Amino acid sequence: MSEIITIANQKGGVGKTTTAVNLAASLAVEEKKVLLIDLDPQANATTGYGFKRSDYEFNIYHVLTGKKTLNDIILKTNLDNLDLAPSNILLTGFEQEIGNNNIKQILSKALKDVALRYDFIIIDSPPSLGNITINALVASTDVIIPMQCEFYALEGLAMIFNTIKTIKKSMNPRLKIRGILPTMYSSQNNLSKETVADLQQHFNEKLFKKNGEIILIPRNIKLAECPGFGKPIVLYDIKSPGCIAYQNLAQSLIGL
Numbered sequence: 001m002s003e004i005i006t007i008a009n010q011k012g013g014v015g016k017t018t019t020a021v022n023l024a025a026s027l028a029v030e031e032k033k034v035l036l037i038d039l040d041p042q043a044n045a046t047t048g049y050g051f052k053r054s055d056y057e058f059n060i061y062h063v064l065t066g067k068k069t070l071n072d073i074i075l076k077t078n079l080d081n082l083d084l085a086p087s088n089i090l091l092t093g094f095e096q097e098i099g100n101n102n103i104k105q106i107l108s109k110a111l112k113d114v115a116l117r118y119d120f121i122i123i124d125s126p127p128s129l130g131n132i133t134i135n136a137l138v139a140s141t142d143v144i145i146p147m148q149c150e151f152y153a154l155e156g157l158a159m160i161f162n163t164i165k166t167i168k169k170s171m172n173p174r175l176k177i178r179g180i181l182p183t184m185y186s187s188q189n190n191l192s193k194e195t196v197a198d199l200q201q202h203f204n205e206k207l208f209k210k211n212g213e214i215i216l217i218p219r220n221i222k223l224a225e226c227p228g229f230g231k232p233i234v235l236y237d238i239k240s241p242g243c244i245a246y247q248n249l250a251q252s253l254i255g256l
């Protein structure tokens, strides 16, 4: 069965899309079959793979509104083992729709058709805990919470923990927090070190580790540059510290 992992944090700009794009690519490099679902109306993961609006007619909005199936919208990327379900600004409309519980299970149902083809399904979510992120969490087996190493970073955690707890209880008992991922870590910055020390004190078992060392995503300009070239970091600068960190994360998920 495939592992379905949502990358979620209601805070904006913490590295969700960077993590979704580069974790998906790193898993594909490890020869896993991966589907990346862009579930954010900002469509940053879609453009991060070099797709323009004119490259595809239908997107995840059409799936969530029942007009298309996931199979209809999936695109091949420039990496062999990686497919992408693109997004579009149209998806904003879905975030505002009000409905009964059924509206929260649309993605979960849509995934049944394709899940068997993939080892990993990685879902990029928007910076909110509305209908879209709830659909992602209801459909997932796991959540990874990227956390920017900065002041107040831990404060938003209670809110997402509560959302996850509620969904686990009411709609998706298999959902678990796979880990918290410190992002944009800078070893010269005391705040970065303090944030990680805080995380270690309160959530040590939720930090990803490789050979006993906590996996930290460093602040690395290469990670910020590569979406401009429509490439994940593995196709842009394989020796960069950002690339190595995401490869370590992928390997820790696979158990290497």
Ligand code: ATP
Residues within 6 Å of the ligand: 011, 012, 013, 014, 015, 016, 017, 018, 019, 040, 042, 044, 125, 126, 127, 183, 184, 185, 217, 218, 219, 220, 221, 223, 224, 225, 242
């Ligand atoms: P949103 O909430 O708007 O969806 P997000 O949580 O998806 O944002 P990203 O888009 O991944 O966050 O990152 C925010 C900005 O920080 C982007 O410009 C991105 O290129 C940059 N960035 C993310 N991670 C890193 C990093 N490790 N090093 C340097 N820049 C980074």
Ligand code: MG
Residues within 6 Å of the ligand: 016, 017, 018, 040, 042, 044, 125, 126
């Ligand atoms: Mg994003």
